[in-house]
Amino acid sequence: xxxxxxxxxxxxxxxxxxxxxKNISFxxxxxxxxxxxxxKKYEFIILxxxxxxxxxINEVNSKIxxxxxxxxxxxxGICYGAEIxxxxxxxxxxxxxxxxxxxxxxxxxxxxxxxxxxxxxxxxHTFEISKLPNMLTMIGKSNNCTYExxxxxEKLIFGTQFHPEMSFDGNNLIENFxxx
Numbered sequence: 001x002x003x004x005x006x007x008x009x010x011x012x013x014x015x016x017x018x019x020x021x022k023n024i025s026f027x028x029x030x031x032x033x034x035x036x037x038x039x040k041k042y043e044f045i046i047l048x049x050x051x052x053x054x055x056x057i058n059e060v061n062s063k064i065x066x067x068x069x070x071x072x073x074x075x076x077g078i079c080y081g082a083e084i085x086x087x088x089x090x091x092x093x094x095x096x097x098x099x100x101x102x103x104x105x106x107x108x109x110x111x112x113x114x115x116x117x118x119x120x121x122x123x124x125h126t127f128e129i130s131k132l133p134n135m136l137t138m139i140g141k142s143n144n145c146t147y148e149x150x151x152x153x154e155k156l157i158f159g160t161q162f163h164p165e166m167s168f169d170g171n172n173l174i175e176n177f178x179x180x
Contacts, residue, residue: 082159
């Protein structure tokens, strides 16, 4: 079973519509009503993007990330989800020089289980990962962003700075993640 943590992204509907289209069974909760004791029943977790900074959302997402690491749960963090993944594990983020919005090509730098070759994706963010913690590695980058796709070195935990729910190649990435 898949858990979608809806952190308030305007693109969460596209994510859930795609999952429905692909007959991928999921439950969706916001961090404010999610029962953290129920996390053990999920095999996969997707952390959506967000619209605004919220301390409670950050705390809950960090707990989900630590639970995923400790219990070998597969996790995909989208945009904010990738940023909170890096922050939780000791990385840093920074405000971008300009708003990143629109189409972008991501070059894949290493073999991984969620995507191959270069992919065309949709960007929509004003923050980005500036330093990766030791437990994470970069597997994809673009001309505008160094850490487009990141992965935990030992776990099936990934993050995308872009919104995979908004492009064909990104949808393939989500589908590959859900079939790990």
